[in-house]
Amino acid sequence: MATVIDTLQERGLFEAVTSPDIGRLVENPAAVYAGFDPSASSLQIGNYVTIMGLAHFQRAGHKVVALVGGATGLIGDPSGKTNERPMLSAEEVEQNLEGIRENLSRFLDLNDKQAPAVIVNNHDWMKRFTFVEFLRDVGKHFRVGAMLAKESVRARMEGDRGMSYAEFSYQLIQAYDFLHLYDTEGCRIQIGGSDQWGNITAGTDLIRKLRGVEAYGLTFPILCDSTGRKFGKSEGNAVYLDRRRTSYYQFYQYFLRTADADVIRYLRVLTFVPMDEIAAMEEAMQSAPEERIAQKRLAEELTRAVHGTEGLTIARRASEVLFGGTLSGLRVDDLLEIFADVPSVEKRLDEVRGRPLVDVACAAGLCRSKGEVRRLMADGGFYVNNQRVTEHSATVNDDMLIEGRMVVLRSGRRHFLLVRIV
């Protein structure tokens, strides 16, 4: 019978494992954990790979524990980082934890009858230690040689930046977390991105030493796009799972724009779409790449998984309108939702109505000068409510005022500006 390990392997969620014996362990219900760093108030799509890993385990009937790093977040994981990060305050970490807990609860079933997922915070047990106790109980079992050999430490020592003692000790805390979760939740498996290998093996070693038990680590590849860039950044900004940081529309669009070379891989890693369906899409792509069937499916599946059917509907409607579809028939309230992440300005009615469009567009900030607006009009790149306007002398007439409450200005294909009448 296929185990969760087989599933992870065939979907590209498998990079390395500490021992192949893990295959036997997962033939029966086991407990697995993965950690999430509270370095921001929302998880990013990059974290979603880890979430998928946990979700696959849960689907296979295993107990899943998501650890949020209330303690480790105060230190900062050096793994995969070239520089020491600025330390977050306790309040920041506390706030971020809240957001991340909310994120996680959307993807892991906390009420599953057989194997409900659990969210724990390592601060709850770390706070009980005094420094001396921690050194005696945990530090005593680590050899500096082994710690220095970790990739995360070596990379820093080779550079000219070095690392602080605090970050150096990070691996001890994560190792202890694993031990603690073994004791309290029966976790014998930790999963994470490949950059977590060092931290994970620190934990398996500790458990072997102190409990004489074999614990397992499993890593999956860090998701990159075909140009080698780390996946999940959109114009330099990360794609977040929180709609307040990445709107439904932006989220949906990010995936719709996935390169052909990446989309099949993403479908395997980020969705539960059955493998045979993915294979069919891969074939369909050969004959009709312009249909972008795979991209549409990817965007749809992920948006629904992360933001629900309602989020998907809004993202789709927004896509239609923001790509030049007609605004007629849409109500102001719909438009406000659709244009949620479009910048907007407030103007009084008398500042808009009957005024030259050139003046209004400039005052609203669509362009820096009136000359620029005129140029834009001459180029055919100026739109009011998605209708091209080329006449320099045009004024804002009553038809342009949607319900008398707003005007949608647009420059070029995609730059919108909402003028709200107040």
Add this chain to the structure above:
RNA sequence: GGUGGGGUUCCGGAGCGGUCAAACGGGGCAGACUGUAAAUCUGUUGGCUAAGCCUUCCUAGGUUCGAAUCCUAGCCCCACCA
């Protein structure tokens, strides 16, 4: 400390008394094409009450009918020599 060279519109970089709002390249912004891809092609790129006017070529003065261009002083860069 000495000697040369220089500071130009978003960047690089021409211009060296009128024809300069300033060549050319990059970038930006638009348009066409297209699969919301990549590439390509085209237009545009100081402001305005717009065939005209105004403010720009490090800063402050000056020469001249006229200065980005010449002179003086100041500030800042770069190169070489000590």
